[in-house]
Amino acid sequence: MPRDPVCGMVVDADKAIKRKIGDRTYHFCSETCARTYEQPERELKAMRRRVTMALLGVVSVATLRVMAMLGLTVAIMALKIVGISALDLALFVVSTPIVWIAGWGIHHGAYKALKNRAINMDVLITTGVLAGWGYGAVSTFFPALGSEGYGYLEIAIAILAFVLLGKFIEETIRRRSAAAIRKLLKLQPTIARVLKDGQEVEVSIDDVQVGDIFVVKPGEKIPTDGVVVSGLSSVDEKIITGESIPVEKNVGNEVIGATINKTGLLKVKATKVGEDTALMQIVHLVEEAQSANAPVQKLADRVVGYFVPAVFTVAAIAFSYWLISSGNFSTAFLVLLSILLIACPCALGIATPTAILAGVGKGAEYGVLLRGGEYVENVRKLNTVVFDKTGTLTKGEPSVTDILTFESYKENEVLEFVAVAEKGSEHPLAEAVLKAASKAGFNIPDAETFEAVPGHGVKASLRDHVILFGNRRLMEENKISLKGSTESHLTKLEEQGKTAMLLAIDGKIAGIVAAMDTPKDNAAEAIKQLKNMGLEVAMLTGDNERTAKAIANQLGIDTVIANVLPWEKVNVIKKLQSEGKVVAMVGDGVNDAPALAQAQVGIAIGSGTDIAKETGGIVLIKDDLRDVARGIILSKATMRKIKQNLFWAFIYNTVSIPVAAVGLLNPIIAAGAMAFSSLFVVSNSATLKLLKL
Numbered sequence: 001m002p003r004d005p006v007c008g009m010v011v012d013a014d015k016a017i018k019r020k021i022g023d024r025t026y027h028f029c030s031e032t033c034a035r036t037y038e039q040p041e042r043e044l045k046a047m048r049r050r051v052t053m054a055l056l057g058v059v060s061v062a063t064l065r066v067m068a069m070l071g072l073t074v075a076i077m078a079l080k081i082v083g084i085s086a087l088d089l090a091l092f093v094v095s096t097p098i099v100w101i102a103g104w105g106i107h108h109g110a111y112k113a114l115k116n117r118a119i120n121m122d123v124l125i126t127t128g129v130l131a132g133w134g135y136g137a138v139s140t141f142f143p144a145l146g147s148e149g150y151g152y153l154e155i156a157i158a159i160l161a162f163v164l165l166g167k168f169i170e171e172t173i174r175r176r177s178a179a180a181i182r183k184l185l186k187l188q189p190t191i192a193r194v195l196k197d198g199q200e201v202e203v204s205i206d207d208v209q210v211g212d213i214f215v216v217k218p219g220e221k222i223p224t225d226g227v228v229v230s231g232l233s234s235v236d237e238k239i240i241t242g243e244s245i246p247v248e249k250n251v252g253n254e255v256i257g258a259t260i261n262k263t264g265l266l267k268v269k270a271t272k273v274g275e276d277t278a279l280m281q282i283v284h285l286v287e288e289a290q291s292a293n294a295p296v297q298k299l300a301d302r303v304v305g306y307f308v309p310a311v312f313t314v315a316a317i318a319f320s321y322w323l324i325s326s327g328n329f330s331t332a333f334l335v336l337l338s339i340l341l342i343a344c345p346c347a348l349g350i351a352t353p354t355a356i357l358a359g360v361g362k363g364a365e366y367g368v369l370l371r372g373g374e375y376v377e378n379v380r381k382l383n384t385v386v387f388d389k390t391g392t393l394t395k396g397e398p399s400v401t402d403i404l405t406f407e408s409y410k411e412n413e414v415l416e417f418v419a420v421a422e423k424g425s426e427h428p429l430a431e432a433v434l435k436a437a438s439k440a441g442f443n444i445p446d447a448e449t450f451e452a453v454p455g456h457g458v459k460a461s462l463r464d465h466v467i468l469f470g471n472r473r474l475m476e477e478n479k480i481s482l483k484g485s486t487e488s489h490l491t492k493l494e495e496q497g498k499t500a501m502l503l504a505i506d507g508k509i510a511g512i513v514a515a516m517d518t519p520k521d522n523a524a525e526a527i528k529q530l531k532n533m534g535l536e537v538a539m540l541t542g543d544n545e546r547t548a549k550a551i552a553n554q555l556g557i558d559t560v561i562a563n564v565l566p567w568e569k570v571n572v573i574k575k576l577q578s579e580g581k582v583v584a585m586v587g588d589g590v591n592d593a594p595a596l597a598q599a600q601v602g603i604a605i606g607s608g609t610d611i612a613k614e615t616g617g618i619v620l621i622k623d624d625l626r627d628v629a630r631g632i633i634l635s636k637a638t639m640r641k642i643k644q645n646l647f648w649a650f651i652y653n654t655v656s657i658p659v660a661a662v663g664l665l666n667p668i669i670a671a672g673a674m675a676f677s678s679l680f681v682v683s684n685s686a687t688l689k690l691l692k693l
């Protein structure tokens, strides 16, 4: 069954809406999902339209009001239609569609929140905006009742415009999370070469059945999960497991769909297809983590949760007081409306987005990309940072660490012979050896004869010398015996987590070359910084315990969780969270994506896979791990700004509420307070520029 890449729903292939994009057919549950997939920017465009509409409305209404004040529109002011001022009518006509069309999403959000017995920002804004609009309507159509009420319509749409602007800024920063899943689905190969009656037939991946035998040529992606039935090759599984050294595959070994067959022709029997494959399992985990991580209640919403009931209480008391003391319902009602309106500040809508925008701008200077507000708010309580090993803490490719020599060979000679043997090879260590040789300045001659011995190593000849380079089995097969000391050297290197290979020249062991995926340059310093910040640091890897511990010791990491399968990483994060830890996960691979989505803060390495970057809340553009600490410090500073902004956004209004309650609120004062608090919030956010990281 195919899956809707937008909402993640499993859909019926026959009934679903289909779109062919590139060489792949996508299935969607609805036209809306299909449109969103084809044009992910659509929703953003709709938001931009609403913001523009509201801002234009504010400008035109303000212009009208100013013109009226300056006496430029005497004719209009004097004009009355059935007793209603033409100016008021014009203001009402301009404001009404803004309140109801541009603001519809917010009213709807408020309705949904109230239905769930929750009070959020939308509730406060809807109350304020509708109070202002109602106030304006009353004073327009019943001038006798609301003669003092002019100016509130403008304030209502100004609030709306600012809030919409804030939401637009936030949405621009946070891109669609669906993108991660979309990219995961693209990793899946589209066709398979299935053997039918001895013939290779190209079939769509959707038509491959369990038990089918398919052929994978060198350089091709393996179409689906299976087990090798013939052939011998090395397979690059980095895309799924994150491990950089290709894995030898022989008859009976399992292979994973979407991994790359490097050297030999393989015939594979499909064991898992469609939804059951390892890749789809990862897709499910990412989806699950993304949807289970219900957005944390934003700080602004939490404050509003206390603020709104307090405002309603004050409004109710003031209304009762005025009703009893003046005996006039309309006077009391106007006081009620003005309290509700003044309680809802413009600055509130932009308090969080402007701080985040400033944080994003600051981070960009350092190559630290903040992807959205929720991560910034999560960093507050962070106490544990979990690192993936390969490609995150380490360079992700092996480099030569040791060259041991025997007989009378010199280090240079050993390296040169090994380089000759590896020159034409696709062996996992070939690249490391050739890099070391070119660094040493060798001009490596071509071998006269060359033969790869899959699973064992290589055999070559040069200037009448027979060169063998490979593992113990290669030596055994060629009847070369290892001395006790050679064996102990080999074991020692292996204990350090290194891959060690033997070189034999003309039937005698000449040297050992060992290679290892080494830590990135700044990794140790980065770990130290995090520890100094009081954070617990752990390493999570699919690699074996020995290699993992070797790297952890070099970097000063105390907690090592090794032998973790790609789809189990997310469970490790869940377990830490169930112990009450607030976790940041740092990773680079497809296998890290579910864990990145599950962690409160997902930090993706910029040189990593697109999927990791789409899933992470913070992306480190440069390959410098010290940016993890920078990202955390920056997020905390941004959070402080959000708090300050919220405080100042609320304080002016909190002070104005008693003024409104005693019936003294003048719209000019209200507008002034709102303008001042908005200005304050914007400039306070801008001071984030001064932060030193």
Ligand SMILES: [Mg+2]
Pocket: 242, 243, 388, 389, 390, 391, 392, 587, 588, 589, 592
């Ligand atoms: Mg990795």
